[in-house]
Amino acid sequence: MTRSFRSSGKAMALCAALCAACGGGGYDNGTVANLPPSVALVAPTNGTPGSAITLTATASDGDDGVAKVEFFDGSTLLGEDATSPYSFAWTPLTAGPHTLTARATDTRGAATTSAAATVLVVPPPPALDGVAPTAAVTAPANLASGLTGTIAVAATATDNVAVASVEFQIDGLAIGATDTSAPYATTLDTSLYPAGQHVLRARATDTSGNVSPWSTALVQFGGATTRPSGFTRNESWLVGLASATAFAQAPDGRLFIAEQGGTLRVVKSGALLATPFATVAVDSAGERGLIGVALHPGFANNGWVYIYSTRSVGGVSHNRISRFTAAGDVAAAGSEVTLVDLPNLSGATNHNGGGIHFGSDGKLYVGVGDNANGAQAQNLALPFGKLLRFNEDGSIPTDNPFFATQAGLGRAVWAYGLRNPFTFAVQPGTGRIHINDVGETTWEEIDVGSAGANYGWPGSEGPDNVGAGITAPLFTYKHADAAPLGSGPGGFFKGFAIAGGAFYPATGAFPDGYRDQYYFADFVSRFVGRIDLANGNAAYAFASLSGQPVDLLVGIDGAIYVLTRSGVTRISAP
Numbered sequence: 001m002t003r004s005f006r007s008s009g010k011a012m013a014l015c016a017a018l019c020a021a022c023g024g025g026g027y028d029n030g031t032v033a034n035l036p037p038s039v040a041l042v043a044p045t046n047g048t049p050g051s052a053i054t055l056t057a058t059a060s061d062g063d064d065g066v067a068k069v070e071f072f073d074g075s076t077l078l079g080e081d082a083t084s085p086y087s088f089a090w091t092p093l094t095a096g097p098h099t100l101t102a103r104a105t106d107t108r109g110a111a112t113t114s115a116a117a118t119v120l121v122v123p124p125p126p127a128l129d130g131v132a133p134t135a136a137v138t139a140p141a142n143l144a145s146g147l148t149g150t151i152a153v154a155a156t157a158t159d160n161v162a163v164a165s166v167e168f169q170i171d172g173l174a175i176g177a178t179d180t181s182a183p184y185a186t187t188l189d190t191s192l193y194p195a196g197q198h199v200l201r202a203r204a205t206d207t208s209g210n211v212s213p214w215s216t217a218l219v220q221f222g223g224a225t226t227r228p229s230g231f232t233r234n235e236s237w238l239v240g241l242a243s244a245t246a247f248a249q250a251p252d253g254r255l256f257i258a259e260q261g262g263t264l265r266v267v268k269s270g271a272l273l274a275t276p277f278a279t280v281a282v283d284s285a286g287e288r289g290l291i292g293v294a295l296h297p298g299f300a301n302n303g304w305v306y307i308y309s310t311r312s313v314g315g316v317s318h319n320r321i322s323r324f325t326a327a328g329d330v331a332a333a334g335s336e337v338t339l340v341d342l343p344n345l346s347g348a349t350n351h352n353g354g355g356i357h358f359g360s361d362g363k364l365y366v367g368v369g370d371n372a373n374g375a376q377a378q379n380l381a382l383p384f385g386k387l388l389r390f391n392e393d394g395s396i397p398t399d400n401p402f403f404a405t406q407a408g409l410g411r412a413v414w415a416y417g418l419r420n421p422f423t424f425a426v427q428p429g430t431g432r433i434h435i436n437d438v439g440e441t442t443w444e445e446i447d448v449g450s451a452g453a454n455y456g457w458p459g460s461e462g463p464d465n466v467g468a469g470i471t472a473p474l475f476t477y478k479h480a481d482a483a484p485l486g487s488g489p490g491g492f493f494k495g496f497a498i499a500g501g502a503f504y505p506a507t508g509a510f511p512d513g514y515r516d517q518y519y520f521a522d523f524v525s526r527f528v529g530r531i532d533l534a535n536g537n538a539a540y541a542f543a544s545l546s547g548q549p550v551d552l553l554v555g556i557d558g559a560i561y562v563l564t565r566s567g568v569t570r571i572s573a574p
Contacts, residue, residue: 032063034063034064034106034108034110035061035062035063035064035110036061036106036110036111036112037059037060037061037064037066037104037105037106037110037111037112038059038060038061038104038112039057039058039059039069039102039103039104039112039113039114040057040058040059040102040114040115041055041056041057041071041100041101041102041114041115041116041117042055042056042057042058043117044056044100044117044119045119046119046120046121046122047092047119047121048095048121048122048123048124049092049093049094049095049121049123050091050092050093051091051092052089052090052091053089053090053091053092053119054087054088054089054090055071055078055087055088055089055090055100055102056085056086056087057069057071057086057087057102057104057114058085058086059084059086059102059104061104061106061107061110064106064107064108064110065106065107066084066086066104066105066106066107067082067105067106067107068080068081068082068104068105069081069082069086069102069103069104069105070102070103070104070105071088071090071100071101071102072100072101072102072103073090073092073098073099073100074098074099078090078100086102086104092119092121094121095121095122095123096120096121097118097119097120097121098118098119098120098121099116099117099118100116100117100118100119101113101114101115101116101117102114128208128209128210129160129161129206129208129210130208130210131159131160131161131206131210132206132210132211132212132213133157133158133159133163133204133205133206133210133211133212134157134158134159134204134212135155135156135157135166135202135203135204135212135213135214135215136155136156136157136202136215137153137154137155137200137201137202137215137216137217138154138155138156139151139152139153139154139185140152140153140200140217140219141217142216142217142218142219143217143218143219143484143485143486143487144217144219144220145219145220145222145485145486145492146220146221146222147190147219147220147221147222148190148191148221148222148223149189149190149191150187150188150189150190151187151188151190152185152186152187152188153168153170153175153185153186153187153188153200153202154183154184154185154186155168155184155185155202155204155215156182156183156184157182157184157202157204157212158204159204159206159207159210161206161207161208162206162207163182163204163205163206163207164180164204164205164206164207165178165179165180165204165205166178166179166184166202166203166204166205167179167202167203167205168186168200168201168202169200169201169202169214170188170193170198170199170200170201171193171198171199171513171532171538171540172199172201172513172532172534172535172538173512173513175188178205184202184204188200190221190222190223190225191223191225192225192228192229193221193225193228193229193541194221194225194226194227194228194541194542194543194544195221195222195223195224195225195226195541195544196220196221196492196493196527196529196540196541196544197218197219197220197486197491197492197493197529197539197540197541198218198219198220198221198540198541199216199217199218199219199535199538199540200216200217200219201214201215201216201217202214202215203215216538218486218491218492219486220485220486220492221541226543226544227542227543227544227571228514228542230511230573230574231543231571231572231573231574232570232571232572232573232574233543233569233570233571234569234570234571234572235545235546235547235567235569236567237270237561237567237568237569237570238267238270238272238567238568239566239567240272240566240567241257241259241265241272241564241565241566241567241568242259242260242261242263242566243259243260243261243284243289243565244257244258244259244260244550244551244563244564244565244566244567245258245259245260245289245290245291245292245354245550245551246258246291246292246293246354246355246356246423246550246551246563247293247551247553247561247563247568248293248294248295248553249295249553249555249556249561250295250299250300251299251300251556252300253268253269253555253556253557254266254267254268254329255267255561255568256277256293256295256305257293257563257568258290258291258292258293258307259290260282260284260288260289260290260291261282261284261289261290262279262280262281262282262284262289262290262309263276263278263279263290264276264277264278264279264280264290264293264305264307264324264331265277266329266330267568268329273329275329275330276330277305277324277326277329277330277331278305278307278324278330278331278336280307280309280311280322280336281311281312282309282310282311282312283310283311283312283317284310285349286348286349286350287349287350287351287352287354287369288310288317288319288345288349288352289309289310290307290308290309290310291308291309291310291352291353291354291422292306292307292308292309292353292354292355292356292366292367293305293306293307293308293356294306294356294357294358294364295358296358296392297358297362299326302325303325303326303327303332304323304324304325304326304392305323305324305325305326305331306321306322306323306324306339306356306364307321307322307323307324307356308320308321308353308354308356308366309322310345310352311341316344316345317344317345318341318342318343318344318345319342319345319352319353319368320338320340320341320342321338321339321340321342321356321364321366321390321394322336322337322338322339323336323337323339324336324337338394339390339393339394340366340390340394340409340412342368342383342409343382343383343384343409345371346371346372346373348371348372348373350369350372350420351369351370351371351372351419351420352368352369352371352420353366353367353368353369353418353420353421353422354367354369354422354423355367355421355422355423355424355435355436357424357425357426358392358426359389359426359431359433360426360428360429360430360431361431362392363389363390363391363392363397364389364390364391364392364394365387365388365389365414365424365426365433365449366387366388366389366390367387367388367418367421367422367423367424367435368383368384368385368386368387368388368421369384369385369418369419369420369421369422370384370385370418370419370420370457370458371384371385374419374457374458375458377416377417377418377419377457377458378416378417378454378457378458378459380402380405380406380410380413380416381406381407381408381410382409382410383409383410383412383413385416385417385418385419385457386412386413386414386415386416386418387413387414387415387416387418387421387424387433387435387449388409388412388413388414389412389413389414390412396409396411396412400412400413400414400451401413401414401451401452402452414449414451414452415435415449415450415451415452415453415454415455416453416454416455417453417454417455417456417457417460417470417471418435418437418447418455418457419437419438419439419440419457419458419461420437420438421435421436421437421438422436422438422497422498422499422550423436423498423499423500423501423550423551423552424436424449424501425501425502425503425518425552426503427503428503428505429505432448432449432503433448433449434446434447434448434449434474434501434503434518434520435447435448435449435455436498436499436500436501436520437455437457437473437498438497438498438499439461439462439479439498440461441461441479442461442462442464442478442479442480443461443462443463443464443473443476443477443478443479443489444462444476444477444478444479444495444496444497444498444522445461445462445473445474445475445476445498446473446474446475446476446498446501446518446520446531447471447473447474448471448474450471453471454469454470454471455470455471455473456470456471462476462478462489463476463489474531474537475489475490475531475537475539476489476490477489477490477491477493477494477495477539478490478493478494479494479495479496480494481494490539491539493527493529493539494525495522495523495524495525495527496522496523496524496525497522497523497524498520498521498522498523499521499522499523499549499550499551500520500521500549500550500551500552500562500563501518501519501520501521501552502518502519502552502553502554502560503517503518503519503554504516504517504518504519504530504554504560505554508554508558509557509558509559509572509573510558510573511573514530514573516533516534517530517531517532517533518530518531518533519531519542519552519554519560520552521545521549521552521562522549523548523549523550524548526544526545526546526547526548526549527541527542527543527544527545528542528543528544528545528549528552528560528562528571529541529542530542542571543562543571545562545564545569547562547564547565547566547567547569548564548565549562549563549564549569550563550564550565551563555570557572558572558573559571559572560572
């Protein structure tokens, strides 16, 4: 039997209300609203074109799952990743700033875009090629002589990548600004430099910073310029000397000047005092006489003045080292003390040496000539042809190189094989010694002092016959022009008697490029040259003189003082 159901009105109203609550679409099937995912782009590092940058993002979805994460450069899709951790290797091709984002999409299509991050893509610095450029001075030609007026200085330069610039120098000083484009050249006014030898240099730098070696040209300037531009040469600074031979300066600025006839003069505040400091009876024949003077390092306290002079006893002459004590501007009466008497001299009146200075070790060094007998320079038992070393009281230091193997004055020998070391110089601070050895027929030379060194005379002079066991000169120049002119040791320098030398310190009144160099003079050719110790001992002309130079010193005021036979020339800047 069939049973029918008949809805009541109340039931029908309840059903309608439930349907309305479900949106009118029938019964509720359990569906809720979809939440979008969250996403964050990890800030990437900057990069370079053509090199991969890894982009990374974090993403999550609370009600579904993350289907993918896409990476964008602006609006351009770079790539995507569907698996956590979400990343993509991006290779930028263009330089500049790039604005990057990440967009996460869930499994039902909801999407979220991350905050933007900026990446800077810049080209890498140029790779260093490691290959230095080359440069060559092309004008003027090497060994060009007699150059005057304004000259062109030119060079060529090459590199495996590119030359950035070429710089030019004269005597270690810059000529104008660096030239950054070929053809590489500058100009030089030769009248600003003293007549004589100079060195022109050029070197190149490439775009990677590699620098070529200096290319050089040794040249000679003509004309009548007597000193560098900016320097003053006062040949009348002091006049009135009689056959001056050597000088020394006290800490208070006074000059003590030896005159060959036996008078030791004092210059105070630029004036030659009428009363001599001391007068000694000497044999002044030939190259003998009062020929050396030095002040003790403690002179300001003890007043000790040392002299080297030729004395005669019973008609026989010998050289003596003695000491006075100052009492103001004169020697205290009866204060002369004989410290060392050298052996009697032969009838030859030349080659007595005469240089006398205290070293930085506080020892007294004395240059003694060979007494015109070259063989004596190699005889270690004799003091002739040597540089001797004493204590301040004339005794012989036990650490002298031949103290243990020689007797008497042979123990005082510090270096040997010298002809006539009329002058030498000690570099303040370092104690380095340069010995100026007067040559015979061919060469003048400057030797670097060294304990026990043999400089070869009489078997070796200058660069000739420098064999085993012989210490070669630092610098040497000829008595005659080389052929071709300027070639060989010494270049364009020509002289006959090196006399005077002084080290200019690293600080002083001279401008940069003239300091920390060795200055030397020639008695016959009447010039002052300088040796650039920092540039391969290259030699440059510095000044010419009217008088005959016999000694040099750097004054406490930073000027160079040149002692001539009749006065003192002062060279200063300005």
